[in-house]
Amino acid sequence: MKTNFAVVPRFLRQHPAMAVNIALSFLTMKKASLYDRRYRESTSKELGLIYFRITPLCNLRCVMCGQRGEKGVLKGKYAYEESKNIVPVEKYYELVDELSPKKPVFYMWGGEPFMYPDFMDLCAYITSKKCILSVNTNGTFLAENADRIVRDKWHGLFVSLDGFEDTNDSIRGKGSYRRVIEGFEAINKAKRKYDSNLPYMGIVTTVNRLNYLHLDELALAVRDFDLAWHIINLGTYTNDDVVARHKTFMKEKLDTNITCLQAYNTGYNEGIDGEKFKEILRKVHAIDNGYPIITVPVIDPDKIGEYYSDLDVIVRDNCTVPWSQANIDYNGNVHFCADYPDYVLGNITKDKFFDIFNNERAQRFREVLKGSPNGIFPGCVRCYQNMLCGQRRKGY
Ligand SMILES: C[S@@+](CC[C@H](N)C(=O)[O-])C[C@H]1O[C@@H](n2cnc3c(N)ncnc32)[C@H](O)[C@@H]1O
Numbered sequence: 001m002k003t004n005f006a007v008v009p010r011f012l013r014q015h016p017a018m019a020v021n022i023a024l025s026f027l028t029m030k031k032a033s034l035y036d037r038r039y040r041e042s043t044s045k046e047l048g049l050i051y052f053r054i055t056p057l058c059n060l061r062c063v064m065c066g067q068r069g070e071k072g073v074l075k076g077k078y079a080y081e082e083s084k085n086i087v088p089v090e091k092y093y094e095l096v097d098e099l100s101p102k103k104p105v106f107y108m109w110g111g112e113p114f115m116y117p118d119f120m121d122l123c124a125y126i127t128s129k130k131c132i133l134s135v136n137t138n139g140t141f142l143a144e145n146a147d148r149i150v151r152d153k154w155h156g157l158f159v160s161l162d163g164f165e166d167t168n169d170s171i172r173g174k175g176s177y178r179r180v181i182e183g184f185e186a187i188n189k190a191k192r193k194y195d196s197n198l199p200y201m202g203i204v205t206t207v208n209r210l211n212y213l214h215l216d217e218l219a220l221a222v223r224d225f226d227l228a229w230h231i232i233n234l235g236t237y238t239n240d241d242v243v244a245r246h247k248t249f250m251k252e253k254l255d256t257n258i259t260c261l262q263a264y265n266t267g268y269n270e271g272i273d274g275e276k277f278k279e280i281l282r283k284v285h286a287i288d289n290g291y292p293i294i295t296v297p298v299i300d301p302d303k304i305g306e307y308y309s310d311l312d313v314i315v316r317d318n319c320t321v322p323w324s325q326a327n328i329d330y331n332g333n334v335h336f337c338a339d340y341p342d343y344v345l346g347n348i349t350k351d352k353f354f355d356i357f358n359n360e361r362a363q364r365f366r367e368v369l370k371g372s373p374n375g376i377f378p379g380c381v382r383c384y385q386n387m388l389c390g391q392r393r394k395g396y
């Protein structure tokens with residue numbers, strides 16, 4: 001069984017400069033967690049990771065998606081209307097110029113990022129600035145863009161795949177599995193053509209009650225695509241009680257109306273049996289297909305049942321995200337919380353990013369977070385960024 005860090009020697013051997021840049025970004029993100037949150041300043045000069053939710057559009061409608069799933073709002077006519085407000089690529093070039101000296105990891109997502117009109121040009125611009133570029137995609141546009149992806153030296157491709165064919169397509173839509181597989185083949189062909197190890201490519205599986213018993217079938221199906229990782233994202237879920245508490249808290253403390261969290265109250269966590277899931281994870285690890293299998297969050301296998309059945313249980317606390325990360329939304333708004341863009345700090349079409357990152361609203365958010373029980377807000381309990389960067393709670 002490969003450990004979570006098994007991929008590091010490969011990166012170091014093949015692309016030492018990239019490995020060092022990633023390591024420094026992670027250190028930047030870890031720094032704020034090294035000391036008690038009471039002593040953190042309300043401003044920050046650090047930026048390890050910058051997310052771009054670059055478009056509100058997507059060609060799929062995955063059942064558990066917090067944007068476009070059953071309870072998501074970023075779909076249909078509303079998403080179409082919002083797509084008229086996207087930031088022009090010239091503005092993003094200016095932003096990249098401002099950010100690149102800090103060498104954060106650039107993480108593109110959406111919606112489906114390939115639906116941003118100038119996506120390929122923007123990505124090429126980021127890599128030309130010697131910055132690390134990672135793209136999270138549903139994989140359905142990989143085949144037609146494979147040549148440029150490899151030629152322009154993208155670093156990481158995080159491709160969502162939620163199961164082997166039937167399982168995946170029941171979640172992500174008919175034909176989506178095949179298109180991803182064609183994409184893997186096209187990328188590998190282009191890598192041979194350019195004799196390149198880039199991009200490192202891996203899959204991200206979001207766990208829900210439709211796929212958790214079939215993760216081993218997926219692991220077997222993708223073993224020949226020279227993948228670099230398989231991330232098993234345990235998923236973001238919430239319930240009415242958590243949403244109600246979060247709404248009250250955020251209104252009172254930050255005068256913010258919460259609209260995004262409730263879309264994660266999908267119920268797709270219900271019925272996930274911790275013992276059965278543990279057994280499936282054991283099988284997946286036993287397949288040993290040469291790349292690390294990483295659960296996010298890393299969690300004691302005996303606690304997986306609780307993760308899904310008791311959405312109040314805190315597995316990560318002391319969120320440090322606002323001290324080293326931010327998300328730029330498709331309309332230029334800046335937020336700390338990528339999945340929950342309710343609290344707007346400012347907009348990059350009006351102000352410089354680093355002025356926004358430390359403006360009065362940003363400082364207020366950090367101060368309220370520092371003063372909150374466990375260093376998180378009520379709605380943060382299953383936040384993906386917190387699962388990645390929050391402090392591991394004792395016992396979990
Ligand atoms: C919102 S998508 C955007 C990028 C692209 N459209 C894709 O699917 O990869 C980003 C990631 O969030 C995952 N995701 C969707 N619903 C989720 C949920 N309820 N909890 C956690 N992750 C979720 C997706 O599977 C995907 O890996």
Ligand code: SF4
Nearest residue numbers: 058060061062065138
């Ligand atoms: S492809 Fe991504 S953004 Fe589109 S519906 Fe699926 S998870 Fe959501």
Ligand code: SF4
Nearest residue numbers: 319321337380383386
């Ligand atoms: S844990 Fe809370 S404050 Fe931190 S990024 Fe997530 S939603 Fe935002």
